[in-house]
Amino acid sequence: MFFRENGQFKSTYRADMQLLPIAQDRYFVLALVAFAFFAVPLLVSDYLYLSIINPFLILTLAAIGLNLLVGYCGQISIGHAAFMAWGAYAAYNLVQRVPMLNFLVVLVLAGLVAALVGMFFGIPSLRIKGLYLAVATLAAQFFTDWIFARVKWFTNYSSSGSVSTAPVQIFGWTIGTPRDKYLFVLGVVIVFTLVARNLVRGHLGRAWMATRDMDVAAEVIGIRPVYAKLTAFGVSSFYCGVAGALWGFFHLGSWEPLAFNLNLSFDLLFMIIIGGMGSILGSYLGAAFIVALPIALNQIPEKLGVPLSTAMASNVEFMIFGSLIVLFLVLEPHGLARLWAIGKEKLRLWPFPH
Amino acid sequence: MNIPRYVPVAALSALLAAGLIAPLATGETAPGFWVEVLIGGLMTGVLYSLVALGFVLIFKASGVFNFAQGAMVLFAALAVARLAERMPVWAAVIGAVVIMIALAFAVERLVLRPLVNQDAVALLMATLGITFFLNGFGQSIWGSDIYEINLGIPREPMMVLGNVFEGGVLVNRDDIAAAITAVLLVGALAVFFRRTATGRALRAVADDHQAAQSIGIPLDRIWVIVWSVAGVVAIVGGVIWGGKLGVQFSISQVALKALPVVILGGFESVPGAIVGGLIIGVGEKMAEVFLAPPLIKAFDLAGGGIENWFAYVLALLFLLVRPEGLFGERRIDRV
Numbered sequence: 001m002f003f004r005e006n007g008q009f010k011s012t013y014r015a016d017m018q019l020l021p022i023a024q025d026r027y028f029v030l031a032l033v034a035f036a037f038f039a040v041p042l043l044v045s046d047y048l049y050l051s052i053i054n055p056f057l058i059l060t061l062a063a064i065g066l067n068l069l070v071g072y073c074g075q076i077s078i079g080h081a082a083f084m085a086w087g088a089y090a091a092y093n094l095v096q097r098v099p100m101l102n103f104l105v106v107l108v109l110a111g112l113v114a115a116l117v118g119m120f121f122g123i124p125s126l127r128i129k130g131l132y133l134a135v136a137t138l139a140a141q142f143f144t145d146w147i148f149a150r151v152k153w154f155t156n157y158s159s160s161g162s163v164s165t166a167p168v169q170i171f172g173w174t175i176g177t178p179r180d181k182y183l184f185v186l187g188v189v190i191v192f193t194l195v196a197r198n199l200v201r202g203h204l205g206r207a208w209m210a211t212r213d214m215d216v217a218a219e220v221i222g223i224r225p226v227y228a229k230l231t232a233f234g235v236s237s238f239y240c241g242v243a244g245a246l247w248g249f250f251h252l253g254s255w256e257p258l259a260f261n262l263n264l265s266f267d268l269l270f271m272i273i274i275g276g277m278g279s280i281l282g283s284y285l286g287a288a289f290i291v292a293l294p295i296a297l298n299q300i301p302e303k304l305g306v307p308l309s310t311a312m313a314s315n316v317e318f319m320i321f322g323s324l325i326v327l328f329l330v331l332e333p334h335g336l337a338r339l340w341a342i343g344k345e346k347l348r349l350w351p352f353p354h
Numbered sequence: 355m356n357i358p359r360y361v362p363v364a365a366l367s368a369l370l371a372a373g374l375i376a377p378l379a380t381g382e383t384a385p386g387f388w389v390e391v392l393i394g395g396l397m398t399g400v401l402y403s404l405v406a407l408g409f410v411l412i413f414k415a416s417g418v419f420n421f422a423q424g425a426m427v428l429f430a431a432l433a434v435a436r437l438a439e440r441m442p443v444w445a446a447v448i449g450a451v452v453i454m455i456a457l458a459f460a461v462e463r464l465v466l467r468p469l470v471n472q473d474a475v476a477l478l479m480a481t482l483g484i485t486f487f488l489n490g491f492g493q494s495i496w497g498s499d500i501y502e503i504n505l506g507i508p509r510e511p512m513m514v515l516g517n518v519f520e521g522g523v524l525v526n527r528d529d530i531a532a533a534i535t536a537v538l539l540v541g542a543l544a545v546f547f548r549r550t551a552t553g554r555a556l557r558a559v560a561d562d563h564q565a566a567q568s569i570g571i572p573l574d575r576i577w578v579i580v581w582s583v584a585g586v587v588a589i590v591g592g593v594i595w596g597g598k599l600g601v602q603f604s605i606s607q608v609a610l611k612a613l614p615v616v617i618l619g620g621f622e623s624v625p626g627a628i629v630g631g632l633i634i635g636v637g638e639k640m641a642e643v644f645l646a647p648p649l650i651k652a653f654d655l656a657g658g659g660i661e662n663w664f665a666y667v668l669a670l671l672f673l674l675v676r677p678e679g680l681f682g683e684r685r686i687d688r689v
Contacts, residue, residue: 315494325486
C-alpha cells in the first residue's frame with residue numbers, strides 16, 4: 001500500500017540510473033543510515049556492540065567480498081578467511097613498523113596486500129573452474145594458516161605467536177570504546193557497500209556476471225576471462241583484507257595464529273548462501289543471521305529453562321547450519337535477499353493482489 | 355613457445371622423485387630410518403586413499419563432489435566405537451553398515467533428489483551442509499569425547515628386515531592389517547564394478563546419466579546404492595583410522611586431505627585414488643621429516659608442520675600441469 005511508486009517519473013538519465021530509483025527505498029535507506037549513526041549509539045549497551053553489532057558489520061564486509069567472487073563472478077572459494085588473515089597481519093605489521101601512517105591508509109594497504117595474495121591464488125582459476133578451484137582455495141587457506149603460525153617475522157617475533165594491537169588513532173580521535181569502534185566500522189562498511197553496489201552494476205560487475213553465467217559466451221562478446229576473474233579475485237580479496245584488518249583491530253584486539261581458520265571461511269560461505277548469492281543486501285542479512293544464531297541458541301534455551309551445555313549448543317548450531325544450507329539450496333537458492341524481494345513485491349500490490 | 359604436455363608433468367614427477375631419494379643420497383640418513391618414514395607415509399596414504407575412494411565412487415556415479423565424505427568417516431567411526439561398547443566389534447560394524455545405508459537413503463531423498471540438475475557448485479555446497487549436519491548430529495547422539503576402537507590387534511610394533519638394515523625397521527601390526535584391508539576392499543570394489551549387474555549399472559550411470567536412464571536404469575536407486583557403498587568405505591576408513599589414532603573430531607578435518615588426493619589421482623579413477631593417496635601420504639611425511647628441519651633452520655621458523663599444506667600445494671601444482679589428474683579422463687571443463 002504505502003510501497004507504491006506511482007507517479008515517480010524519471011525525466012533525466014541521471015535520475016533513471018541512480019542507485020535507489022524508488023523514492024521509498026531511498027528514504028528508507030537514508031533513515032536506516034541516520035538511525036545507525038545517531039540513534040543506535042544512544043540505545044545500545046557495550047555488550048551488544050561487542051558481541052553482535054561490531055562482528056556483524058565487519059563480517060558483512062567480508063561477506064560482501066566473498067559474494068563479489070562467488071555470487072557475482074561464479075568462482076567458488078572455501079578459503080576466504082585466508083585473505084582476511086593477510087589483511088589483518090598486513091595491517092598489524094604496517095602499524096608496528098611504520099607507525100606514522102594514518103590508519104585509513106593502513107586499511108587500504110592491508111586490502112591491497114590481501115588483493116595481491118588473492119590474485120596469486122586466483123591464477124589457477126584461469127585454467128580450472130568449479131570443484132577444482134575449491135581445492136586451490138583450500139591450499140590458500142592452509143598455506144596461510146601455516147605461514148602466520150610459523151614465520152616469526154609476521155608476528156613481530158612474539159614468543160607465543162599471537163599478536164596484540166593498541167587502540168587506533170585517526171586524526172586525534174582515539175577509537176577505544178566499543179561505541180567509537182562501532183561508528184568507525186560503520187563508516188567504513190557504508191563506504192565499501194556503496195563502492196560494491198556501484199562496481200557490480202558497472203562495467204566490471206557486468207563482466208563478472210557474464211563470466212559467471214557462461215564463460216565461453218562472455219569471451220565471445222569480448223570479455224577477457226583473465227581480466228574478469230583476476231579482478232574478481234583481487235577486489236574480493238581486497239574487501240576481505242580490509243575486513244580482516246578491522247576484525248583484528250576492532251573486534252579481536254589481539255589474536256592467535258589460527259584466528260582466521262577454515263571455520264571462518266565456512267562461516268563466510270554460509271553467510272552468502274543463506275543471505276543470498278549475488279546480492280549485496282544478502283551479505284548483510286546472511287552476516288546478521290550467522291552472527292545472531294549462536295547467541296540466540298545460547299540465550300533462548302536458557303530463557304525457556306532448559307539450558308544446553310556448551311558442547312550441545314555447538315552441535316545444535318552445526319546441525320542447524322547444515323540443515324539450513326540444504327534447505328536454502330533446495331527451496332530458495334537466492335537466500336534471504338530473495339525472500340525480502342518477494343516480500344517487497346507482494347507489499348507493492350497489497351491489499352489487492354491483482 | 356609450444357612445450358609438449360608431458361614435459362611439465364615429467365619435470366614435476368622428477369622433482370618429486372629426486373626429493374624422495376635426496377635424503378638417502380646425501381648419506382645423512384640411515385637407510386633403515388628412511389624406510390621407516392616411507393612406510394609411515396604409505397600407511398597414512400592408505401588412510402587418505404580410503405577416504406578418497408568414497409569421493410571417487412560418489413563422483414563417478416552422481417557427479418557430486420562429496421565434501422561430506424570426511425564427516426561420513428567420522429560419523430561411521432563414532433557409530434562403531436559407541437556401538438562396540440555394548441556389543442562385539444563385528445556386530446557394531448554391522449550396525450554401522452545399517453546406519454550408513456539409512457543415511458544414504460536420507461541423503462538421496464532429502465538432498466540429492468530435490469537438487470537434481472543443479473550445477474556442480476550448488477551440489478558441492480549442499481554436501482558442505484551435509485558435512486556440518488553430520489558433524490553436529492554425530493556428536494550429539496554419539497558424544498564428543500575421544501573414543502577407542504579395539505580391534506584385538508596387538509599394539510607392539512614388529513621388527514622386520516632386521517638382516518637388511520642395521521637395527522631393522524619397526525612396523526605396526528595394525529598398519530599391516532590396514533593395508534591388507536584396503537587391498538581387499540579395492541579388490542572387492544573392482545569385482546563389484548566389473549562383474550555384477552548393479553556394478554555395470556553404476557558404470558553406465560557414471561558414463562552418461564541420460565543414456566543410462568533411457569535404458570531403464572533407475573537413477574535414484576543407483577544413488578542410494580553408491581552412497582551406501584561410500585558409507586561402507588567410510589566405515590572401513592573410520593575403523594582403521596579410529597583404531598590407530600582414536601575416534602575424534604579431527605578425523606573429519608584431516609579427511610579433507612582426500613581432496614588433493616583425488617585431484618592428483620583423477621576424479622573418476624579408483625586406482626587414481628589409491629596411487630594419489632600413497633603419493634600424498636609419502637610426500638607429506640617425507641617433506642615433514644626431511645624438508646622441514648632445513649627450512650626451519652634457513653628461515654628461522656617457529657616449528658615445522660608443513661604437512662598441513664604440502665598436499666594442497668602439491669595438488670595445486672598438479673592442477674596447473676595436468677588438471678585431469680594422473681588417471682582421470684580428459685573431459686575436464688577447460689576455461
